[in-house]
Amino acid sequence: MEMKVLAITGGYSGIGLATTSLFIERGYKVAVMGRSEQGLDSLKEKYGDQVLIFQGDVTKLADIEMFYQFCIEKWGRLDVVVANAGIAEAQNVEAVTEASFDKSFNVNVKGVFFTVQKAIPFLKIGASIILISSIQAQKGAGVWSVYGATKAAVRSLGRSFAEQLSPQGIRVNVLSPGVTQTPIFDKFGFEEGVLSNILQQVTAATPLRRIGSPNEIANAILFLASDEASFVSGADFQVDGGLAQI
Secondary structure (H helix, E strand, O other): OOOOOEEEEEEOHHHHHHHHHHHOOOOOOEEHHHHHOOHHHHHHHHHHEEEEEEEEEOOOOOHHHHHHHHHHHHHOOOOEEEEOOOOOOOHHHHHOOHHHHHHHHHHHHHHHHHHHHHHHHHHOOOOOOEEEHHHOOOOOOHHHHHHHHHHHHHHHHHHHHHHHHHHHHOOEEEEEEEEEOOOHHHHOOOOOHHHHHHHHHHHHHHHOOOOHHHHHHHHHHHHOHHHHHHOOOOOOOEOOOOOOOO
């Protein structure tokens, strides 16, 4: 198999970690950009020379540019970009501040936009870009109102990127996970028992009667990156157990 290279933001935890691991298993070299030194070091310890780690912030354009430069210097090519880095903060509308609003849009929208823009000079015919959105982009999001708005923006960017880049032979797709079991649950700050009740309600509302696993999302990302999806561009691939579909 010809060596291929994946560049992923936030590729050391949850869906990102599952994606990094799966692509390495399938023979890819992987470049991971993220903010957590501990998370990145853990990846390097596990995968060694199969992974390039870069500590940086997707809201800083210089960091993104340096990340891609390091990737090209090490491996000489870039085949797949996964714009995965994102944050989610649960806040009632009345509790949203200008600072929390700006933080979400800076990471989830600005970060995604420039993760793609700065990759374009290195992408060739047959390259694939996958943007990670969410089913909250198409549902009333409640305490996730700002998060849902950022993910709707990501869906819109996916259409625009696909329109501009598909003629160059670069496919762009969006992947929208449903509720997925990841460490991000621990960061929401819910009182004891609240998260458990929420997950029980989501499970009951999901036609498949369960929440997703990071590996299931990673497999969908791998499909969109592969030649099996060679005629897919501009799509929003919903991987949610039917929660937002039925």
